[in-house]
Amino acid sequence: MSTLTTQDTLTPLFEGAPADFSSERALAKESFYTQGLPAVKAEEYKFTQIARKLEKEISDFNPAKPVSITEEMVKTAIFEGFVGYILVLNNGKLEEELSQLPSEVSISALSNQEIGSIAKPSKDAFVALNQASFVEGLAISVPKKTQVEKPILILSFAKASAGQVVQPRIWIEAGDFAEVTFIEKTILLGEDKVFSNQVVEIKGAINSKIHYYRLQNEGDQAIEVSNIETDIQKDSQFTAVTISLSGDMVRNNLNLNLLGSNSEGNMYGLYLLNGKTHVDNHTNVDHTIPHAESNELYKGILADQSRGVFNGKIFVRQDAQKTNAFQQNNNILLSEDAVINTKPQLEIWADDVKCSHGCTTGQLDEEALFYLQARGIDKTQAKGLLLYAFAGEVLEHIEDESFHDYCVSLVQERLGSKF
Amino acid sequence: MLSIKNLHASIEGTPILRGINLEVKAGEVHAIMGPNGSGKSTLASVLAGREEYEVTEGEVTFKGKDLLDLAPEDRAREGVFLAFQYPVEIPGVSSTNFLRTAVNQVREYRGLEALDAVKFLSLMKEKMKLVEIDQKLLSRALNEGFSGGEKKRNEIFQMAMLEPSLSILDETDSGLDIDALRIVSNGVNQLKSADNATIVVTHYQRLLDYIVPDYVHVLYKGRIVKSGTKELALELEEKGYDWIKEEVDSAATV
Ligand SMILES: Nc1ncnc2c1ncn2[C@@H]1O[C@H](COP(=O)(O)OP(=O)(O)OP(=O)(O)O)[C@@H](O)[C@H]1O
Ligand SMILES: [Mg+2]
Numbered sequence: 001m002s003t004l005t006t007q008d009t010l011t012p013l014f015e016g017a018p019a020d021f022s023s024e025r026a027l028a029k030e031s032f033y034t035q036g037l038p039a040v041k042a043e044e045y046k047f048t049q050i051a052r053k054l055e056k057e058i059s060d061f062n063p064a065k066p067v068s069i070t071e072e073m074v075k076t077a078i079f080e081g082f083v084g085y086i087l088v089l090n091n092g093k094l095e096e097e098l099s100q101l102p103s104e105v106s107i108s109a110l111s112n113q114e115i116g117s118i119a120k121p122s123k124d125a126f127v128a129l130n131q132a133s134f135v136e137g138l139a140i141s142v143p144k145k146t147q148v149e150k151p152i153l154i155l156s157f158a159k160a161s162a163g164q165v166v167q168p169r170i171w172i173e174a175g176d177f178a179e180v181t182f183i184e185k186t187i188l189l190g191e192d193k194v195f196s197n198q199v200v201e202i203k204g205a206i207n208s209k210i211h212y213y214r215l216q217n218e219g220d221q222a223i224e225v226s227n228i229e230t231d232i233q234k235d236s237q238f239t240a241v242t243i244s245l246s247g248d249m250v251r252n253n254l255n256l257n258l259l260g261s262n263s264e265g266n267m268y269g270l271y272l273l274n275g276k277t278h279v280d281n282h283t284n285v286d287h288t289i290p291h292a293e294s295n296e297l298y299k300g301i302l303a304d305q306s307r308g309v310f311n312g313k314i315f316v317r318q319d320a321q322k323t324n325a326f327q328q329n330n331n332i333l334l335s336e337d338a339v340i341n342t343k344p345q346l347e348i349w350a351d352d353v354k355c356s357h358g359c360t361t362g363q364l365d366e367e368a369l370f371y372l373q374a375r376g377i378d379k380t381q382a383k384g385l386l387l388y389a390f391a392g393e394v395l396e397h398i399e400d401e402s403f404h405d406y407c408v409s410l411v412q413e414r415l416g417s418k419f
Numbered sequence: 420m421l422s423i424k425n426l427h428a429s430i431e432g433t434p435i436l437r438g439i440n441l442e443v444k445a446g447e448v449h450a451i452m453g454p455n456g457s458g459k460s461t462l463a464s465v466l467a468g469r470e471e472y473e474v475t476e477g478e479v480t481f482k483g484k485d486l487l488d489l490a491p492e493d494r495a496r497e498g499v500f501l502a503f504q505y506p507v508e509i510p511g512v513s514s515t516n517f518l519r520t521a522v523n524q525v526r527e528y529r530g531l532e533a534l535d536a537v538k539f540l541s542l543m544k545e546k547m548k549l550v551e552i553d554q555k556l557l558s559r560a561l562n563e564g565f566s567g568g569e570k571k572r573n574e575i576f577q578m579a580m581l582e583p584s585l586s587i588l589d590e591t592d593s594g595l596d597i598d599a600l601r602i603v604s605n606g607v608n609q610l611k612s613a614d615n616a617t618i619v620v621t622h623y624q625r626l627l628d629y630i631v632p633d634y635v636h637v638l639y640k641g642r643i644v645k646s647g648t649k650e651l652a653l654e655l656e657e658k659g660y661d662w663i664k665e666e667v668d669s670a671a672t673v
Contacts, residue, residue: 366471368509370467370468370491371503371507374468374491374500375495376496376524377492378492378524381524382492385516389509
């Protein structure tokens with residue numbers, strides 16, 4: 001157990017929490033102290049020493065207070081060509097004035113009592129920490145049969161001094177036949193490291209269709225644990241695309257529970273890492289019922305001394321016959337000092353299933369590189385072309401055109417394939 | 420145009436080329452033949468600039484420049500084109516995008532203006548006719564899932580697009596059916612001029628019926644052990660390599 005848990009260091013965080021959700025908070029706090037922050041040897045966090053990182057980088061465990069955000073800042077954060085709704089979060093707190101919310105969707109401060117029913121505090125210490133001490137949450141509810149035509153861009157501004165902790169907490173609910181797309185982008189203000197510990201719970205009802213896109217490109221101030229957990233029902237569809245381009249240490253826990261037949265869960269991720277960035281994607285898909293499908297593709301390009309972790313769990317319960325589950329993780333290492341730890345974890349209890357998984361780690365294909373050069377293409381650009389060809393496969397899963405184009409341009413810029 | 424003098428090259432410490440001498444002038448067609456493993460593709464790769472091969476001795480000048488000193492891309496821009504024996508499949512890179520990048524980088528190096536999308540497309544259409552390559556192939560990722568023959572045809576199409584002064588065709592004929600062979604050879608012949616030269620590496624006389632060589636060389640154990648005119652190819656077709664091998668090997672033991 002980390003010393004952060006054994007000493008009183010975290011007390012300000014719990015004391016700073018508001019009085020609402022008192023029983024949920026109390027329960028979570030107890031669960032947090034039972035689990036403790038993951039110790040050095042904790043299996044689930046062994047490659048990502050987040051507790052140690054926090055001990056080193058964060059000296060003030062007070063909840064970060066809202067800061068001043070201007071219209072100008074919001075404007076700059078919106079990428080070119082974006083057409084849609086805007087939801088501004090200020091250290092986790094909704095800024096209604098600066099937001100442009102869809103009228104057909106109910107968006108308000110979190111007040112419902114269902115929190116913790118999807119992302120259970122007992123399963124992860126960071127989920128417990130968030131539930132025990134988040135300041136203000138957000139509830140988004142898309143009524144049944146409502147198709148939100150344009151995407152909702154969640155601009156999550158965060159700022160902290162001497163560390164401090166930002167804990168966004170979001171509850172998303174899509175009713176029967178509802179359709180909605182979210183794009184989450186975090187912007188870190190100020191120079192200090194920020195510890196962000198986010199929990200997003202998503203509930204998709206029958207025949208709903210939810211897309212949740214995320215861009216993690218906050219620079220090396222970001223120490224982040226993100227927990228997204230989704231329950232989806234019969235005939236529904238959930239797609240997550242996570243693009244990680246920078247950060248100090250980032251841990252993404254993405255859990256998907258397929259609770260109704262003919263449901264489909266898709267998890268795609270791309271991580272382009274350089275410097276000393278450390279990104280860990282832990283995904284978990286739980287097939288609980290027959291006739292559901294999950295698709296997963298994570299790709300990484302790691303340069304310098306960066307470190308990547310991919311852990312993909314597929315759990316197929318005994319009842320979940322006729323499951324289709326696919327998982328793929330491919331990595332390219334561009335430097336000898338870059339490290340990737342990749343681990344598929346398949347636990348299959350049903351006998352009539354189609355499951356496949358594969359992971360590869362390699363260098364850039366020298367044969368292909370030579371072929372392009374032999375046609376007169378500059379070596380750097382040839383590399384860029386090949387790397388983009390590798391990465392682009394993930395970006396294709398972003399259906400919103402402007403966000404797709406924005407990611408493409410960020411990725412191409414990074415890979416030197418923009419010319 | 421191309422002058423190779425006493426070229427030695429090795430891979431991972433194993434010598435493969437052991438003293439190649441070859442002069443190629445503008446307007447000429449040279450055929451290089453020789454048994455499997457004799458070093459034909461190695462020679463082609465060394466000329467194109469593949470880094471795995473280490474040149475241990477000798478020199479190569481191309482249009483007066485030290486070819487070995489140039490990066491592979493600069494060799495291509497100077498006008499060297501290698502049609503690969505085994506073209507590489509590159510998923511995710513569209514054929515068109517790739518070619519446009521290549522053509523424009525080559526043009527830029529040669530002091531020509533970059534082609535805009537419209538001009539590029541019309542150039543592509545023109546050259547596509549030359550090798551009768553299907554538009555559908557080019558809308559796919561580069562060589563991905565192409566049949567052997569389609570890949571070879573695509574090599575010659577790329578050659579047509581890049582307008583090299585020295586083309587090295589490494590077994591472009593293998594994998595081609597009779598019709599494709601005729602089409603591809605026709606393409607090569609149409610691209611031939613007094614200003615450019617071609618080196619064809621092949622095992623078969625049938626290609627040389629179409630692309631008629633001025634000189635034929637036999638490569639064996641990393642050396643050119645025999646040179647002649649097109650009649651030499653006919654002789655090889657008839658008699659095989661054994662008599663040459665014997666000649667060389669017995670000379671070596673003396
Ligand atoms: N990486 C390597 N390590 C060691 N030997 C190699 C390597 N690559 C090629 N060789 C050897 O170099 C020799 C020449 O090969 P090369 O491909 O140039 O022959 P080739 O004349 O083109 O044959 P083919 O007619 O079959 O195409 C062969 O004996 C081959 O095994
Ligand atoms: Mg060969």
